[in-house]
Amino acid sequence: MRRKTSWCWAVKGSAAGITVGFQATDLEPDAGTTAVLEHIGWPADSWEPAGEPDRALGLFAAVRFEDDLYVGEIAGLIVETLFDLLGVTDPADLGI
Numbered sequence: 001m002r003r004k005t006s007w008c009w010a011v012k013g014s015a016a017g018i019t020v021g022f023q024a025t026d027l028e029p030d031a032g033t034t035a036v037l038e039h040i041g042w043p044a045d046s047w048e049p050a051g052e053p054d055r056a057l058g059l060f061a062a063v064r065f066e067d068d069l070y071v072g073e074i075a076g077l078i079v080e081t082l083f084d085l086l087g088v089t090d091p092a093d094l095g096i
Contacts, residue, residue, distance in 0.1 A: 007086055009078065010062075020074055021062035024086060029059055033085070037061065040080045 007024040027033060029047050037047060047061035065074060082088040 011074075011078075017064050017066035018069060018074060019062055019064045020077060021060070022081065023058055023060050025058040027059045027086075033059065036085050040084055041077055042081075 006026070007022060010019075010021045012019045029037070038044060042061055043063060046063045047059060063077070082094075088094065
């Protein structure tokens with residue numbers, strides 16, 4: 001059973017591209033989490049490793065889409081992260 005994790009998203013766009021990021025507390029990039037992140041499509045250099053100084057507990061990941069970006073690809077990354085990594089199973093789990 002997956003432990004309840006608090007998380008938040010940030011999506012920022014500019015003429016240079018779109019950056020998608022998320023932060024999840026109490027979720028470290030261990031071997032299982034790393035495997036899921038890579039399967040979903042997060043590049044290996046997009047998340048901070050567990051020993052980074054000056055960082056709160058949790059996982060921080062960000063990726064920038066610059067060339068030939070597709071909204072469907074960005075949405076797919078977000079949805080797969082919500083379901084496969086963060087364990088969202090019900091719309092009630094989502095909040096703004």
